[in-house]
Amino acid sequence: MEKMENKKKLVEAITAQEVDFAQWYTDICTKAELVEYSSVKGFVVVRPYGYAIWENIQKNLDTRFKATGHENVAMPMLIPESLLQKEGELVNGFAPEVAWVTMGGSEPLEERLAVRPTSETLFCDHFNHVLHSYRDLPMLYNQWCSVVRWEKSTRPFLRTREFWWQEGHTIHETAEEAMAETEQQLNCYADFCEQDLCMPVVKGRKTEKEKFAGAEATYSIEAMMKDGKALQSGTSHYFGDKFSRAYDVTFAGRDNTLQYPYQTSWGASTRLIGAIIMTHGDDDGLILPPAIAPIQVVIIPVAAHKPGVLEKARELAEGIGKYARVKLDDSDKAPGWKFSQWEMKGVPLRIEVGPRDLEKNQCVLVRRDTREKQFITLDELPTAIPAALDALAKDLYARALENREQRTFSATTMDEVKALAAKKTCFIKTMWCGSLACEEAMKAEAGLSSRNMPFAQEHLADVCPLCGKPATKMVVWGVAY
């Protein structure tokens, strides 16, 4: 009985996932102190704890980018309208959501300036100036910045009018090289998501309908959230020489003829934080993958006023600090309050030290995901903590993968597709003839959009379930965030 009441009290702080998943998500965002709504619609304040997660994502990805030769740059945030308009498809794709600057101080501007929704145009303009010879290639650039897109409906991390991201922009001498770059960066995102965010992803190519405006091919990694919806978690585009031609970016080739370079761009954003929340979180709050957790281990002293307890806790913090990100919570809150608070914030491991432990030279080590408690002698900590972090990460991945597998189905007829989609939110794999009409019909009839055409293709049937015509491509369909 008492345990039930305790449980209830813990849970009432946030809405249960089963009751209302969307509300649960919003609760986590604000109550785990990740974001605060700002005074401008659709814009958020990313609070210290949320930003610390983003910084860890940045560090990790940045290291990966640099390992493959990319360099960071900073582009202006404003784009002259005339520059933006040089590539027709891109303009049309983004026109509805561009914010414009029309005044400089009190003077109207001669030409209005777009707040960047993405920076292809700026990079092209720059490449136009600095590229001369094939000897300058490849140029492998990346920038960390925020962009603005005037979205109609917004949700923290998933879709905000300003968001933080990185955008990689590269130009290459040959199409083959650019295509290899596109694939390399998609794999980079996939590896990061799977290894460090403990989140399995489906790698594949977007359909014509879903591809980036102006790209020749768009590739994505698609993750499945706990509620069965899909979240596009990273994209990589191959542009061919479309932008080069539109922006007149040229170089003198090996044969001394003027040539257009082949281009790529790729991006991942603070949306990844939303992905982490909805992939791993539970009714008690966040569960952070150790690789990006701002705090990996929190130490909670019990009866901190008793002789030796706080001293021992400090000593432990110093020792653990050598191999993990650790925080000692020596505030004067009650231990139970601290337990709940740090669980809400998703800290992977908790250590409790109290008077009873001091006598036995031990502490209590608790995993956030399973709440499993074990007594560990203090000498064992340097091996026990890394092992526990590692085990937790593996289990997070396994659970996320299991969720996806339990919610992924194959179908060969529309009756099957509709029955599956009506039963629960899921991924449905079918063959597809490649026509836009069938893609639109899938949305109209089953409420599903194409997520991507996975690299790991399967042959499920000979024909498209929508039109009955021959089909050779397998598509994953789902409900997207």
Add this chain to the structure above:
RNA sequence: CGGGGUGUAGCGCAGUUGGUAGCGCGCUUGGUUCGGGACCAAGAGGCCGUGGGUUCAAAUCCCGUCACUCCGACCA
């Protein structure tokens, strides 16, 4: 952009037929506590989202507007 819901203290909410604002948590100070959200005492904190209107009088009634939120549409 369409439809629903909500705006009253930092958070969650109450406020009846209009009469000038309250509760819980949190916060501050002091004390006792401390192995799953401790307790006592004394305090601080509100232009009732915002702009108009009706009225002797508006948190309450009317109109506008803004924001948040959910469901659609839209969104690489």
